[in-house]
Amino acid sequence: MDENTPNDDGDDRASATRSGASLESDAWSSDDGSADAPPSDSDPTDPPDDEPTTSLDAYSDDDRPPADDDGSDADTGTDSGSDDSSRTDPSPEAGPRETTDERTADPPEDPDPSDRDPVTADDIDIEETVGVDIDAPTKSGETGDLGLDEVVLDDDESQGLFDDLLSGEPIFENKEVLRPSYTPHELPHRNEQINQMATILVSALRGETPSNILIYGKTGTGKTASAKFVSQELESTSKKYDVPCEVEYINCEVTDTQYRVLAQLANKFIEKNKEFVGSRVETLEDLRSRARDDVTALADTEFDAVEAVDERIEELEADREGMDPVPMTGWPTDRVYSTFFDAVDYEERVVVIMLDEIDKLVEKSGDDTLYNLSRMNSELVNSRISIMGISNDLKFTDFLDPRVKSSLGEEEIVFPPYDANQLRDILQHRANVAFKPDALTDDVIPLCAAFAAQEHGDARRALDLLRTAGELAERGQADTVEEAHVRKAQDKIELDRVVEVVRTLPTQSKIVLFATILLEKNGVHNVNTGEVFNIYKRLCEEIDADVLTQRRVTDLISELDMLGIVNAVVVSKGRYGRTKEISLSVPIEETEAVLLSDSRLGDIENAQPFVQARFDN
Numbered sequence: 001m002d003e004n005t006p007n008d009d010g011d012d013r014a015s016a017t018r019s020g021a022s023l024e025s026d027a028w029s030s031d032d033g034s035a036d037a038p039p040s041d042s043d044p045t046d047p048p049d050d051e052p053t054t055s056l057d058a059y060s061d062d063d064r065p066p067a068d069d070d071g072s073d074a075d076t077g078t079d080s081g082s083d084d085s086s087r088t089d090p091s092p093e094a095g096p097r098e099t100t101d102e103r104t105a106d107p108p109e110d111p112d113p114s115d116r117d118p119v120t121a122d123d124i125d126i127e128e129t130v131g132v133d134i135d136a137p138t139k140s141g142e143t144g145d146l147g148l149d150e151v152v153l154d155d156d157e158s159q160g161l162f163d164d165l166l167s168g169e170p171i172f173e174n175k176e177v178l179r180p181s182y183t184p185h186e187l188p189h190r191n192e193q194i195n196q197m198a199t200i201l202v203s204a205l206r207g208e209t210p211s212n213i214l215i216y217g218k219t220g221t222g223k224t225a226s227a228k229f230v231s232q233e234l235e236s237t238s239k240k241y242d243v244p245c246e247v248e249y250i251n252c253e254v255t256d257t258q259y260r261v262l263a264q265l266a267n268k269f270i271e272k273n274k275e276f277v278g279s280r281v282e283t284l285e286d287l288r289s290r291a292r293d294d295v296t297a298l299a300d301t302e303f304d305a306v307e308a309v310d311e312r313i314e315e316l317e318a319d320r321e322g323m324d325p326v327p328m329t330g331w332p333t334d335r336v337y338s339t340f341f342d343a344v345d346y347e348e349r350v351v352v353i354m355l356d357e358i359d360k361l362v363e364k365s366g367d368d369t370l371y372n373l374s375r376m377n378s379e380l381v382n383s384r385i386s387i388m389g390i391s392n393d394l395k396f397t398d399f400l401d402p403r404v405k406s407s408l409g410e411e412e413i414v415f416p417p418y419d420a421n422q423l424r425d426i427l428q429h430r431a432n433v434a435f436k437p438d439a440l441t442d443d444v445i446p447l448c449a450a451f452a453a454q455e456h457g458d459a460r461r462a463l464d465l466l467r468t469a470g471e472l473a474e475r476g477q478a479d480t481v482e483e484a485h486v487r488k489a490q491d492k493i494e495l496d497r498v499v500e501v502v503r504t505l506p507t508q509s510k511i512v513l514f515a516t517i518l519l520e521k522n523g524v525h526n527v528n529t530g531e532v533f534n535i536y537k538r539l540c541e542e543i544d545a546d547v548l549t550q551r552r553v554t555d556l557i558s559e560l561d562m563l564g565i566v567n568a569v570v571v572s573k574g575r576y577g578r579t580k581e582i583s584l585s586v587p588i589e590e591t592e593a594v595l596l597s598d599s600r601l602g603d604i605e606n607a608q609p610f611v612q613a614r615f616d617n
């Protein structure tokens with residue numbers, strides 16, 4: 001679903017791109033050299049922009065860790081030192097001894113210059129570097145004969161790197177509250193859905209099997225947050241009333257095969273069973289020792305003699321011995337299934353299995369897991385299970401076996417997208433905890449909410465936007481977060497998304513995109529498929545990649561269009577038929593940098609001749 005979003009945005013930008021120079025006029029533009037230019041135009045002296053938090057940053061050649069600054073100082077030092085390069089000239093006239101004389105002439109009182117005579121050229125280099133680097137004579141007022149101690153002292157000075165950043169009044173009170181990993185205690189505008197879930201799951205607290213639930217809704221509509229909130233409540237209430245009820249959460253995007261789902265569940269229950277056995281054995285051992293002293297300790301227990309307690313302890317210990325965890329690979333699936341089955345049925349309990357991104361599991365490995373889980377209740381003796389599936393793909397049940405479909409969808413709950421007002425409330429709740437008082441100007445939250453509402457009412461996006469805007473303000477050492485920070489944050493997040501999409505493209509699509517970029521960089525806008533294909537072919541030959549047919553390349557262009565990376569419009573050329581005019585919908589420099597970070601495309605050292613050749617044809 002996310003994939004559609006860049007497409008929309010891309011169209012907007014594409015129209016701007018298309019209004020650029022015509023094919024002929026800029027054909028020989030002076031952009032030529034820029035293919036080799038560093039991708040980012042960020043100012044390397046601006047420390048805030050250097051934070052490597054965005055994926056784009058990773059591709060920026062301008063990013064230098066602060067240590068590089070020191071490095072460049074060192075370079076400067078060496079350069080200035082090289083003014084005196086004659087001193088290190090190994091020619092007979094300028095030997096090491098002369099150098100020493102020149103240097104030792106500076107400090108007024110050298111205790112015994114003659115002692116220095118045997119100094120070698122190597123020694124001089126070290127002194128020279130140290131002298132220039134740390135500027136010691138001026139600082140300490142001592143001689144230029146510096147020891148390592150001074151170097152260490154100078155290091156103390158570099159510890160000021162973070163002082164400036166720390167001294168700025170921080171904007172955030174608790175940034176973690178805005179991160180996706182934070183589970184909020186309050187979920188405004190989700191009361192209805194939360195109550196629906198609670199009404200269904202309350203049967204678990206009565207020892208009955210709750211109906212299976214399917215939760216649908218677009219990304220960022222609070223499905224996971226609400227489901228986790230309800231599970232926490234369920235588990236804490238079950239503890240309060242001492243009812244055995246547990247919730248197991250599985251993210252099927254990560255755990256995406258039947259084997260892994262069953263193994264993960266089996267291991268969780270094995271772990272719990274071991275804990276249960278451990279505490280039971282402890283209690284029984286205590287009982288046994290009391291009963292040995294006084295048999296009446298067994299009154300009101302299920303045991304009539306100390307031997308019976310012994311037997312039970314032995315049984316439990318044997319059980320514990322047999323509780324081997326399932327390895328993450330290697331067992332036949334039936335064995336994993338039966339291990340899970342035995343583990344879950346070891347004790348009396350009601351288990352809710354929460355399968356987040358359940359559509360990913362079905363997509364990857366079919367509906368076997370769901371089938372097996374949904375028929376388990378008819379065979380379980382002590383326990384009961386119920387499935388809570390969460391999906392942002394409304395149609396995934398179309399691929400399910402009808403039996404699974406009907407059993408899984410006993411109850412369905414839909415999470416509608418948030419509108420701008422709802423997002424505003426959500427942001428306000430979080431902002432109260434996340435930011436210092438008065439750190440936000442009045443228009444920040446409404447603007448974040450409005451941007452996110454345009455994108456199918458995604459609360460995650462709204463929170464990201466608010467956090468990024470805060471971070472940008474903090475890095476710019478601003479006192480408050482302002483509208484401009486939100487707009488900058490919106491651009492940054494959009495760019496990060498583009499970078500991620502481009503980075504994960506298949507190589508062939510990357511070559512096609514690179515061909516389009518090369519043309520556009522040379523001022524050739526609204527290129528047609530044939531032109532892209534010609535450059536594409538040459539690039540493939542250069543890096544030894546398979547050359548696809550023009551038809552396939554046209555398909556790849558359509559895919560890039562669907563991802564919002566290029567905009568391809570079919571135009572009629574009268575009697576010459578129809579062709580596709582392609583323009584880029586993403587920022588050129590950044591996209592090119594991402595493409596060149598691919599090891600295969602990075603091999604293309606100078607792409608200019610390919611584009612030149614196009615004009616020669």
Ligand SMILES: Nc1ncnc2c1ncn2[C@@H]1O[C@H](COP(=O)(O)OP(=O)(O)OP(=O)(O)O)[C@@H](O)[C@H]1O
Pocket residue numbers: 179180181182183184186187188189190217218219220221222223224225226391392426459460463
């Ligand atoms: N009503 C709400 N109140 C406060 N925070 C919310 C609310 N709804 C969503 N959020 C926050 O938005 C972010 C995304 O929510 P969540 O992960 O629950 O969405 P989702 O619908 O499960 O999305 P996906 O399908 O992509 O997993 C989380 O950080 C969550 O805390």
